[in-house]
Amino acid sequence: MLEVTDLHVNYGPVNAVHGVSFAAEAGKITLVLGANGAGKTTSLRAVAGFHKPKSGRVVLDGQEITGTSAHKVVRKGMALVPEGRKIFFPLTVEENLKVGAYVAPRASVDQGLAVVFEKFPVLADRRQSAAGLLSGGEQQMLAFGRALMSQPRLMLLDEPSMGLAPTMVDRVLGSVRAMADEGIGILMVEQNADAGLEIADHVVVVNRGETVWTGSAAEAGGSRAIVHAMLGDAALDEA
Amino acid sequence: MAENTVEETRRGRPLLEVDDVAVHFGGVKAVDGITLELRAGHIYGVLGPNGSGKSTLLGAMTRLTPMTRGSFVFEGNDYTRRPARTVHHMGIARTFQTVRLLDDRSVRDNILLGQDTLAKAGRKDADARVDEVMERVGVTAVARMRPDELSYGMQRRVEFARAIIGRPRLLLLDEPTAGMNSSEREEIGALMKQLLDEGITQFIVEHDVQMMVDTCDYLFAMNFGKLIAEGTPAAVVKHPAVQEAYLGKGAGTHA
Amino acid sequence: MSDWYSMNVVLIQTTLTTLLLALSIQVPLRYGVFSFAGVGAFGIGGYTGAMAMVHGEWSTWPAVLLGTLVAGVCTFLLGLVVQRLTGLYMGMATIAFTLIISVLAVNGGDWTGGAMGLYGAIGEITTMHIVLAVLIVVAFLAWTEYGRRGRKVDTVREDPELANALGIDVNGYRRLSFLISGLIGGLAGAITTLLRSTITPSEVNFHLVILALTAIVVGGARSWVGALIGAVIFVWLPTFLSFVQEWEKVAYGFIVAVAAIYLPNGVLGVVKDLWHKSRTRDERARVAVGLQEKS
Amino acid sequence: ACGGSADGSGTDGDGGVATTITIAQVQDQTGAVAYAGVGAKEGAELAVEEINEQGFLGDGVTIDMEVFDTAGEIERASSEMNKAMGNKDVMAILGPTQSQQAATVAPLVGRQKVPTVFTQAGAEGIVVNDYTFRATPPMESYYEPVLDWLEAEGATSVSVLYNATFPTFALLGKDSVPEWAEERGMEVVQSLPVEMTTQDFAGQAQQIASKGADALVMLLIAPQSVTALGQLQDAGYDGQIVATSVQAAGNISEAGDDANDLVYPVPFSVAFTDESSVAFTKAFEAKFDKSPNPYNADGYDAMWWIARAIKASGDSSREGIQEGLQKVAAEGYEGAMGAVTFDGNDARVPGQLVRWMDGKETLVN
């Protein structure tokens, strides 16, 4: 359902991303791997409409959305769990979730809240407390829950397990898998490669702003490209 | 991970004594009576579910978060009532769970900040030191860039560098490797061990159990603001309460 | 040249006194304290200096010194009282302080000359004197801006909690900023007053706050250089705009708005950005091709 | 013309009249009380035109007026004054209209020895040395007749409502008016000071209405007067209201009917019948196609005073004009404001009371 081809993104004169391609399918999980600074976040943000790509195409359901601004992209059914959580600190937990439901039908808000609270009971306990007071992991859960609220057809996740305890990693990744099984498309950046590979269908490896490897999760296991990408360039030099 | 690690831990001189510390926010008992002892020359780790009070404990230890009760003694000095800024002067440095860098200062300047309140040495020495530290955490190539131009992982490295440049005697780290992949984590783990050899005792909050087991001499596990287990990494990871509250079914994957 | 000087001597002097005033507002802002008490200090310094001369028959420099000190002390005490406030709440409290000073001046009877203000305080101040005073102030501020001190101040402003964790005495710095702001503001007030021999309550006013703030933001908020640039721009702008005649104010508004839009960090910021970009060109290029070396 | 030598530059102080004499007008052209400066400018322009056309200063001798805008700011006043004084061609200056500006520049003028004629600027501390002159009588000098008139009208009690942050009004409202009232056996039942920023007078109006004094002395700036008049009406006050020349110049017309019957003393009004006043009014109406106001008269008289001074001393240098201004002042002149006399360098006129009715001023009596 999402098709990204040969994406180039600049920060001023810096070509942070030059030649990234990947795809996401309904019901499937695409895992994006790469070292720090490889350009994963930049690519995801460009897809979500936060940066205008210099070139390349982003196609959603056969419709080109390259450079469409973020608020419109969301209306097309795409939700992003941003890097670094980006919680609305002064708003309460519940209000944060409601902002997440901004584009969802009004009637579904209560049901959405119930789903999130069931997944993360901590959030239910703290629903009236300012979100900025939550612990790091709790905020990560909130960011994830907030993205669920819009009832997306396609989810972009930028390191959803960051700061989560192992039980929670399982729970979050588990529910990502469950969502995929319900037919939602998932595009996920995850540094916890082991956990990520366990649930992923496809893998894309990004290095130095370029896609260097694409394949199925099963193939990914022993791939050299992955090792390079994860170890960074030192490993390449040795190779 | 042999039993004698614990023995060794006991033999060192007490560096920090934490006695019955509690931090309550209205009804939320984030930290609820923690007593522990850190001895010089070890790497300690803290595990615990989200919201169990780990970061809050670090906050209290550095006096940034006002506490409800309890006391801290560092190298024999009770600093429970001293203002936060004196903690750094005593030789305790920390990182934060979220990146906190000055966006309009260069990476180099951000790292030097950690040195500023300690440095009695000359400028030349500071320069050499910052170069060394940048090399060790791997940010030399971006020394003059501004943090907001860096990727998240790189920003975390800068944070780390800032905390160690002043050669603290106790280093408190809050999820230092969040946002890094496993090989990058190994690098950081190796760095921690080097730092230990240089005499920096460390107290680390992390969710990466594998790394904690590999790196730490001694682990604490928290839940609901209380200690639920402590001991050698192997023992703590096997502790049923920890298995139950923390590791879940993923225990196999992560430890 | 000397002709030009004698015709513009007031503008030159005004530039310098405006610089002082701008600095008295800029200093607390650099420390992350939204205090506009510098303008109140300006009033206190001006009135104290003028009263010392008119009622006490003091000579110029002792009067200036007295004005500066009294303003410094008052502002410092204010700082102690409002310490707890943050952001624009602090801004409001200090503006209240300034407006109250002005009301006191109106109601001060013969002491302050009431609504008409005090006049006849003709001090013996030359441009050289002001240049000297400004140099001293600027040298001191420049000293606080560079290296270790500069980094500490930046941290206190951007992230006080982090500053505390790094062992920086945040509250101490904040109190200090009030003192410095009061002294500089008082100096500006005393010099301005004794230079032109009068001070009136209507001057100690919100408009001065706006003038100072505009100068700082357009010039550059992080350094005394920015304040200087701003002071020069706003003191001389009317002269350069005289060709548009009665549309001067319109042109002024337009220029300020455009500066706010296109100069994110003021004129100084543009210069610094260019400098940063040229200095890091190599690093960027390396980052761009992904050559991140690791040890 | 007296002195015959027309050497074109005329900067030297050894007598003689230059062919072109530059006079600077350094007054508010913009800002909150621009009406005074702009008014004076029009008056002065008319005067310059007359002087030049008549050849008043001799054949081919012309006055050239250069305008500097002080924009309602004290800082600007002192820098613009300095610019004007720094220009060696400027022989005399029409100085700022606002008291605070004027008081600030007065010492400068003395130091640089440039004769300066202020208009308006009615407070103390302005005419302070040999080079400072004032063509507008301070309001205080012609306000007292109002009290005489009130007494004659049978008023026994007065209220005072005044802007205490405006120097001229502060002086009048706080000290002079109560003193004069007392001298005439009138009781001052209340004295209500307000600030420059006061906009709503409902409270004061109510207080005034409830005391119900026979008369109200209202010393407010233009916008305040409009509001106060309306709210006094609403509050049901029906005593006689007397105001100030600030209400002239049509500033009160926005109050509509509420302003009817308002009485105030002015140094000039189109209603004046003196020959010289009528002549001015006619000439002004012919040139500008509108009725002159006191500010126009100010500028007109000030410029003429300077021209007379040049003629009197036969010297268009700064020194010459300074001497001439003093000479003319010693004798007085007939101007737009009628017969003007002087107290030192400071103008005096008897002033006359006018009544505002349906948009027009008529003389009282």
Place this chain on the structure above:
Amino acid sequence: MQDLLNAATLGSIYLLFTLGMALVWGTIGILNFAHGATFMFSAFIGHVVTKHTELPFLAVIAIAVAVGAVMSTLTQLLAFQPILKRSKNQHAAEMRILIGGIGVAAIPLAIAQRYTRSSPFGFRSSYDAEVYQFLGLRITTTALIIIVTGLAIGIALTVWLRNSRQGLALRAIGVDAETSAGMGVNRPALALGTMAVAGGLAGLAGALLTFHLGAIAPETGDTLLIKAFAIVVLGGLGSMLGTVLGAYILAAAETFVIFMNWGTWVNAVSFGLIFLILLVRPQGLLGRKEVRRT
């Protein structure tokens, strides 16, 4: 009693003026220093139009509201939006927005000053305020209208912000514009709409106040601006109810000063009161404490 009524009228005037400013400042974080100029200029255009044709009350109000909305929209489009686009975050933009507003404000002020030469201006309208008397109290129709509209709009805004989807989205924009765009909030449009509403309120306040006072001066907007700033801070940034409270407290303090006949101490008393309240409640009467943690 009469004094209470006066305080209520004055408070409602302040409220009408302040609501628009509080709305944009408290939600999308724009401290609009051109609000005073918008207020003044709306009334000024009303003045210019009624100079040519006498108009009924509602027509004048409609003109002023429209002018205010348009001016405010233009300010947002031409100044604030470009500033926001060129800054990293809301925080970095704050000062520049303030200064940009000051710049924008200078333009209509200069135009009106030049046109009127700073004389006061009012409306020529077929409307004529009547004075009602009951229980010995006197009140004009205009004052009555001001009190009613002030309170009604204040309450309506409070309720709307608390309960509507847009209200919540607005607050989210103020915290983090980019992330809220990621939630589907059309930030530019919503911000523009809010600014337009605020401008309309400024225009409404301008027209009503001019009717009430008979005339205002070009500088009137500036005077009110400082008071509005004080009111918002006093009430607590982000709380509409706080703004309502703040407006009446300030008005009550000022009326009290007049009652005591301390005319020249108005500013000292009212700002002194604000100063004291802030010392006791550093985040304003109903403001929330800043949320930040380690």
